[in-house]
Amino acid sequence: xxxxxxxxxxxxxxxxxxxxxxxxxxxxxxxxxxxxxxxxxxxxxxxxxxxxxxxxxxxxxxxxxxxxxxxxxxxxxxxxxxxxxxxxxxxxxxxxxxxxxxxxxxxxxxxxxxxxxxxxxxxxxxxxxxxxxxxxxxxxxxxxxxxxxxxxxxxxxxxxxxxxxxxxxxxxxxxxxxxxxxxxxxxxxxxxxxxxxxxxxxxxxxxxxxxxxxxxxxxxxxxxxxxxxxxxxxxxxxxxxxxxxxxxxxxxxxxxxxxxxxxxxxxxxxxxxxxxxxxxxxxxxxxxxxxxxxxxxxxxxxxxxxxxxxxxxxxxxxxxxxxxxxxxxxxxxxxx
Amino acid sequence: xxxxxxxxxxxxxxxxxxxxxxxxxxxxxxxxxxxxxxxxxxxxxxxxxxxxxxxxxxxxxxxxxxxxxxxxxxxxxxxxxxxxxxxxxxxxxxxxxxxxxxxxxxxxxxxxxxxxxxxxxxxxxxxxxxxxxxxxxxxxxxxxxxxxxxxxxxxxxxxxxxxxxxxxxxxxxxxxxxxxxxxxxxxxxxxxxxxxxxxxxxxxxxxxxxxxxxxxxxxxxxxxxxxxxxxxxxxxxxxxxxxxxxxxxxxxxxxxxxxxxxxxxxxxxxxxxxxxxxxxxxxxxxxxxxxxxxxxxxxxxxxxxxxxxxxxxxxxxxxxxxxxxxxxxxxxxxxxxxxxxxxxxxxxxxxxxxxxxxxxxxxxxxxxxxxxxxxxxxxxxxxxxxxxxxxxxxxxxxxxxxxxxxxxxxxxxxxxxxxxxxxxxxxxxxxxxxxxxxxxxxxxxxxxxxxxxxxxxxxxxxxxxxxxxxxxxxxxxxxxxxxxxxxxxxxxxxxxxxxxxxxxxxxxxxxxxxxxxxxxxxxxxxxxxxxxxxxxxxxxxxxxxxxxxxxxxxxxxxxxxxxxx
Numbered sequence: 001x002x003x004x005x006x007x008x009x010x011x012x013x014x015x016x017x018x019x020x021x022x023x024x025x026x027x028x029x030x031x032x033x034x035x036x037x038x039x040x041x042x043x044x045x046x047x048x049x050x051x052x053x054x055x056x057x058x059x060x061x062x063x064x065x066x067x068x069x070x071x072x073x074x075x076x077x078x079x080x081x082x083x084x085x086x087x088x089x090x091x092x093x094x095x096x097x098x099x100x101x102x103x104x105x106x107x108x109x110x111x112x113x114x115x116x117x118x119x120x121x122x123x124x125x126x127x128x129x130x131x132x133x134x135x136x137x138x139x140x141x142x143x144x145x146x147x148x149x150x151x152x153x154x155x156x157x158x159x160x161x162x163x164x165x166x167x168x169x170x171x172x173x174x175x176x177x178x179x180x181x182x183x184x185x186x187x188x189x190x191x192x193x194x195x196x197x198x199x200x201x202x203x204x205x206x207x208x209x210x211x212x213x214x215x216x217x218x219x220x221x222x223x224x225x226x227x228x229x230x231x232x233x234x235x236x237x238x239x240x241x242x243x244x245x246x247x248x249x250x251x252x253x254x255x256x257x258x259x260x261x262x263x264x265x266x267x268x269x270x271x272x273x274x275x276x277x278x279x280x281x282x283x284x285x286x287x288x289x290x291x292x293x294x295x296x297x298x299x300x301x302x303x304x305x306x307x308x309x310x311x312x313x314x315x316x317x318x319x320x321x322x323x324x325x326x327x328x329x330x331x332x333x334x335x336x
Numbered sequence: 337x338x339x340x341x342x343x344x345x346x347x348x349x350x351x352x353x354x355x356x357x358x359x360x361x362x363x364x365x366x367x368x369x370x371x372x373x374x375x376x377x378x379x380x381x382x383x384x385x386x387x388x389x390x391x392x393x394x395x396x397x398x399x400x401x402x403x404x405x406x407x408x409x410x411x412x413x414x415x416x417x418x419x420x421x422x423x424x425x426x427x428x429x430x431x432x433x434x435x436x437x438x439x440x441x442x443x444x445x446x447x448x449x450x451x452x453x454x455x456x457x458x459x460x461x462x463x464x465x466x467x468x469x470x471x472x473x474x475x476x477x478x479x480x481x482x483x484x485x486x487x488x489x490x491x492x493x494x495x496x497x498x499x500x501x502x503x504x505x506x507x508x509x510x511x512x513x514x515x516x517x518x519x520x521x522x523x524x525x526x527x528x529x530x531x532x533x534x535x536x537x538x539x540x541x542x543x544x545x546x547x548x549x550x551x552x553x554x555x556x557x558x559x560x561x562x563x564x565x566x567x568x569x570x571x572x573x574x575x576x577x578x579x580x581x582x583x584x585x586x587x588x589x590x591x592x593x594x595x596x597x598x599x600x601x602x603x604x605x606x607x608x609x610x611x612x613x614x615x616x617x618x619x620x621x622x623x624x625x626x627x628x629x630x631x632x633x634x635x636x637x638x639x640x641x642x643x644x645x646x647x648x649x650x651x652x653x654x655x656x657x658x659x660x661x662x663x664x665x666x667x668x669x670x671x672x673x674x675x676x677x678x679x680x681x682x683x684x685x686x687x688x689x690x691x692x693x694x695x696x697x698x699x700x701x702x703x704x705x706x707x708x709x710x711x712x713x714x715x716x717x718x719x720x721x722x723x724x725x726x727x728x729x730x731x732x733x734x735x736x737x738x739x740x741x742x743x744x745x746x747x748x749x750x751x752x753x754x755x756x757x758x759x760x761x762x763x764x765x766x767x768x769x770x771x772x773x774x775x776x777x778x779x780x781x782x783x784x785x786x787x788x789x790x791x792x793x794x795x796x797x798x799x800x801x802x803x804x805x806x807x808x809x810x811x812x813x814x815x816x817x818x819x820x821x822x823x824x825x826x827x828x829x830x831x832x833x834x835x836x837x838x839x840x841x842x843x844x845x846x847x848x849x850x851x852x853x854x855x856x857x858x859x860x861x862x863x864x865x866x867x868x869x870x871x872x873x874x875x876x877x878x879x880x881x882x883x884x885x886x887x888x889x890x891x892x893x894x895x896x897x898x899x900x901x
Contacts, residue, residue, distance in 0.1 A: 075751055172565075215461065
């Protein structure tokens with residue numbers, strides 16, 4: 001039998017029609033649109049939790065990295081769309097822009113928000129922390145001998161850790177460097193101390209964890225949920241306890257103005273901030289809540305002295321910040 | 337003067353130009369608008385974005401690095417792809433079919449996966465290759481460091497050399513031996529014939545492949561972001577990303593930055609056209625039956641096999657083994673002994689909380705790639721026919737229009753597509769159709785190049801004979817040209833299919849709930865540090881892509897599609 005392109009095209013057309021029909025059949029009666037930077041699995045679990053609590057609500061959600069979600073939301077809005085209800089991403093400086101444009105609703109006045117500490121909400125940028133991830137220093141247990149583990153952030157800028165650190169690229173993963181830049185306790189000098197101490201600057205937190213787990217470098221700083229997942233699977237890494245405290249980067253969560261389902265949005269938003277909702281989050285997402293009345297997640301160092309940072313500083317000084325990081329990452333690499 | 341109704345062919349040409357023009361220029365219009373407006377809904381117009389990007393710090397260093405990288409990658413890709421294509425297409429080297437099959441594996445693997453795999457293989461301290469070297473050489477010094485300019489060029493070339501291979505092997509296999517026979521008769525030996533006849537005849541295909549490699553090397557983000565940044569090497573793609581990040585995002589900067597790439601692409605195309613001319617000397621499929629002669633390498637065939645084997649080892653087998661290791665090892669950094677092997681990652685990924693999204697993304701990607709490749713190659717075939725065969729004055733414009741999308745970085749084209757189709761009367765945003773449109777637009781140039789190369793090799797005498805026998809345009813195209821160009825068309829289909837299966841840059845801005853694709857899930861898992869899941873999904877891409885290639889070969893009865901045996 002000879003090949004007939006016509007048949008191939010006909011099959012393709014049939015496949016397209018079948019898919020179109022299945023898409024239409026799947027066209028859901030979603031009545032809550034939720035953009036989230038939670039992990040794929042965590043967002044799936046959270047959506048199941050929401051739909052179990054509110055059987056009349058069907059959630060349509062999109063998950064992506066924080067910066068990507070922020071860019072996407074802004075691109076949609078500038079094109080006159082962006083009809084979503086709930087927004088969660090941890091690129092905290094971006095929230096000041098959303099608030100300035102009037103794209104987010106006032107949420108810090110909700111009674112549920114009162115139960116959150118000040119560092120876990122922002123009345124200017126109008127968000128409350130959906131979760132409270134912490135930045136942890138982790139080290140490779142083969143390369144770092146017992147008793148040698150770092151005990152302070154300050155120590156990481158000393159000769160002892162020269163060429164032993166790996167840290168994320170600030171232009172691919174913002175949280176770590178945003179924290180240090182916005183913190184009065186650390187600031188520019190500390191960042192320079194890390195960079196000029198031979199830190200390998202590369203990629204994102206998953207990759208940094210990988211470098212330490214495989215022994216390419218000895219120490220890194222990552223969000224605890226990334227580290228704990230690896231530790232639970234037997235990676236040769238441990239979390240070090242830092243005497244200054246533990247940096248907390250609350251994961252901003254807000255309501256979008258002009259969303260298509262305002263009533264459902266408020267109902268779900270307030271539930272997520274409630275003790276019940278936060279308990280579900282901690283159980284499903286395995287990241288601590290900022291609320292002190294919610295049981296903490298087993299395995300995450302607790303209690304701890306929370307260190308917070310000023311995200312508004314990054315927002316206001318963003319050009320200077322980016323220029324500073326660009327310059328010193330390059331200069332430090334040359335001096336290595 | 338009486339109005340003369342345009343011929344059917346002319347109307348088809350105009351129709352083709354209008355479709356391609358719309359697909360390319362409509363989003364491009366929004367891109368250009370975006371580059372001269374601080375924000376899309378701002379009433380202000382200025383050139384601030386252009387000024388800002390060229391006054392940006394370290395731009396000189398970025399341009400220098402980009403030039404070194406792109407030229408290096410192109411040269412190395414040609415040095416790998418052309419000999420490999422020649423070995424497969426024109427020599428009696430053993431195991432050619434297997435070489436041909438494995439040679440496209442690095443093309444199937446998403447660049448982010450190639451980068452991650454080589455980050456495992458080539459890190460100085462614990463990279464698998466360096467560990468092996470230290471063990472056999474009894475030294476503590478690594479063999480090489482992947483986080484260098486050389487490493488970056490090496491990994492990029494491994495990923496891009498298949499473009500040169502796929503285009504060139506088709507040319508080698510379809511070559512009319514008449515000129516080579518004449519050379520033999522005139523006393524030229526095998527090697528003189530190869531270098532003075534065979535390679536020049538394949539020049540259009542080699543240049544097409546090289547051009548695509550050059551342009552792609554400017555566009556790919558994942559490898560420079562993983563390998564380059566770790567080595568302190570910043571190039572255009574990573575600089576574009578850096579410029580786009582901002583509060584608010586600097587979309588205007590990204591749009592402005594892509595304009596020079598468009599110009600470079602235009603220049604490269606012009607250079608290619610000038611270098612080759614439109615001479616008939618490259619037409620090698622004529623009306624007579626032919627069988628290209630195989631070069632008998634004698635003992636040298638083992639050298640050829642060694643060359644192919646080395647390339648396949650570093651480009652496909654080692655990264656694949658890394659993916660398999662990542663899939664089944666309980667924790668990377670542990671040795672692959674029974675104690676540390678597990679199926680847990682597979683279970684967790686497919687049946688965990690994110691399992692339904694992941695499975696849906698696989699279905700969506702298969703659908704989009706299958707339909708996108710089919711529609712895309714159908715359009716590309718018609719475009720290629722007019723570009724190569726038509727005497728129409730606007731054919732050059734059509735050719736250039738069809739090439740433009742390859743010169744726009746995926747992240748930028750996605751923003752342009754969103755701006756273009758989010759509004760009335762299209763309203764395609766948040767549907768799967770905007771992704772399909774983006775894929776077809778983005779990869780049309782690859783299809784056009786693949787089919788153009790195939791048509792260039794077919795002598796017009798066959799079409800003339802059909803026309804003289806009374807066949808109209810459609811019959812000539814459908815019954816004569818399409819069957820003759822089928823290897824190129826199927827090769828183009830495969831390039832489109834595979835490119836769409838692994839596409840990320842445009843998808844990440846355009847996907848929506850229920851319309852996730854493999855690329856978006858892959859990067860999400862990568863961001864989450866779930867490398868075991870990344871490995872599994874990459875293996876799924878490889879298996880599905882190879883399966884689809886085999887299926888299409890079986891359906892089309894093409895045993896030998898552009899080297900994709």
